[in-house]
Amino acid sequence: MGGEAEFGLYVHWPFCLSKCPYCDFNSHVQDSIDTEEWRNGYIAALRWFAVRAPGRRITSVFFGGGTPSLMPARLVAEILHEAARLWPFAAHAEITLEANPTSAEAGRFRDFAAAGINRLSLGVQALDDAALAALGRQHTAQEALAAWEMARKTFPRASFDLIYARPGQTPDAWEAELARALRLGAEHISAYQLTMEPETPFHKRYEQGKLRLPDEETSVRLYDLTRAMMAAAGLELYEISNYARPGAECRHNLLYWRYGEYAGIGPGAHARLVDETGAHQALRAIRAPARWLKAAQTGGLEEMRPLSPEEAGMEYLLMSLRMREGMKPARFAALSGAPLPEGEIARLIKQGLLARPSPDTLAATDKGRLVLDYILTQLA
Ligand SMILES: C[S@@+](CC[C@H](N)C(=O)[O-])C[C@H]1O[C@@H](n2cnc3c(N)ncnc32)[C@H](O)[C@@H]1O
Ligand code: SF4
The missing domain is CATH 1.10.10.920 (Arc Repressor Mutant, subunit A)
Structure with missing residues (x-):
């Protein structure tokens, strides 16, 4: 390994202001968070990985969640600083942070840029206030637009997420919404069809027949429409749900899909390491935040096993x-x-x-x- 090979670092922040009823990510709502304790946990887990994956050069970092835009910018800076002490960074390493578009968070974008973030991924989800409320989001469409403008001004690269094939959404309505989204001029958009994840409130409502999704045929139509409209705006599909101007793809996600090597710290984070013989190891961190914190000194892992x-x-x-x-x-x-x-x-x-x-x-x-x-x- 090492040399010109790519090496990614994933950092999971497991907290949100509130839990969206469709989401089964490892995210929790917690009143008070001891930043110092989390700093120590992340630093310890980074050092644990550095011992097991020496000689690599970091080509991408991804702060995912949960809602990492709720992290103190100083914590982001400290994690990046420690990572850079442990591994060299490639000259144009991509450093992404996922953000929710509430105004309070947009107000801190500059601090994240100063901490080293050079790419922002904004969870816009919908451009319609009724749809945002139905998705349980804590922001309006207007706030999302303002956060997007701020993101574009602040970071060299930015992307936003949309969720479509929502209950009751017709192809015409989605066409109008996506046309508006495309006028925002993004170089990268992730557009996900709403999925019913087990154990979520949406799934329960769906099982009870209280929430209806577009049928199979409509959802294929919505997908085709999305692909065509994105292409017409210069955004090519490069993965099932991801569209970008050529060259603006998310390098960190490409590393996963190309089956590259990456470390992962924080509750529930996954990692893949490759040894000198080329054998792959799968690592998976403990999901519960408090339990992960307690085990962070020894990597915070639930499982570490060689893959056949x-x-x-x-x-x-x-x-x-x-x-x-x-x-x-x-x-x-x-x-x-x-x-x-x-x-x-x-x-x-x-x-x-x-x-x-x-x-x-x-x-x-x-x-x-x-x-x-x-x-x-x-x-x-
Ligand atoms: C960790 S979240 C992104 C950051 C931030 N917490 C937010 O919600 O804006 C990752 C993305 O997954 C998508 N997502 C989550 N649950 C989904 C579901 N059930 N169906 C479709 N997309 C989903 C959303 O678009 C979301 O932006
Ligand atoms: S969609 Fe984002 S903000 Fe909502 S609960 Fe999931 S991780 Fe948190």
Whole structure:
């Protein structure tokens, strides 16, 4: 490892002002947070990883959550400072922070930029106040627009998230909303179809028949519409839910999908490390914040295990087929110790689900990307 290889760092901040009823991320609402304790936890976990992954060069950092824009900017600065003491940073390392667009948080964007954040990912979600209220968001559309303007002025790179295929949303309504969103001139947008995550209040309402989602046909129409409108605005789909001007893709997420190596600190964070023999290790941190804090001195881990070659190959396939650029069958063979089944590939190509964009790559087609699970079961 080391040299020109990419190495990412994920930092999980597990707190939010309130819990959105659709969300199953590892996020909690807590009145008082002891910043000093969290600082010590993050620093200890970073040092633990530095011992196990020496000689790397950090190419991206991602502060995710929860709501990392609630972190004190000084804590963000201290984590970055310690990371830079432990590993060299690449000259143009991408350093992203996820933010909620409440006015209080937008007011602190400058402090985050001063702390070293150079890319902001803003959770706009919807541009309609009734929809935002239905999603349980703590901000209005106007606040989201103001936060977006502030983000663009403050950070060299910025992106925003939208949630569509919401209850009762028609293709016409989404078309108008997305057209407005595109006029904001973003170079990167993540557009997620609303999913019903088990154990969430939305899921419960859905089970009780109180919350209706667009049917399968409508949701495919919404997806196609999204893709076409984004493309017309110069934002190309590069992963199932991610669109960017060429060159403006999120490098940290690309690292995950290309099955690169990364450390992960904070409750519930995942990590993948590769040893000198090329063997992959899967690491997963304890999810409960208080328990993670107690264990941070020893990495805060719930699980750390070597992946078998077959597992590593499958993980690579699973991640890389999400991207439009697809995957390298040669890399799959090197990871898993066996090539992909040629007969199955030929059949999936014939069905229009897979394609070979170049002789050494294999990618899901637009149609295939909608049935990735099926493709994976055929190739497993
Ligand atoms: C950790 S949150 C982003 C930061 C911030 N906490 C926020 O909500 O704005 C990651 C993103 O996942 C998306 N998301 C979360 N739950 C979802 C769900 N059930 N369906 C679709 N998108 C979801 C939202 O767009 C959200 O912005
Ligand atoms: S969507 Fe964002 S703000 Fe809402 S609960 Fe999840 S992580 Fe927190």
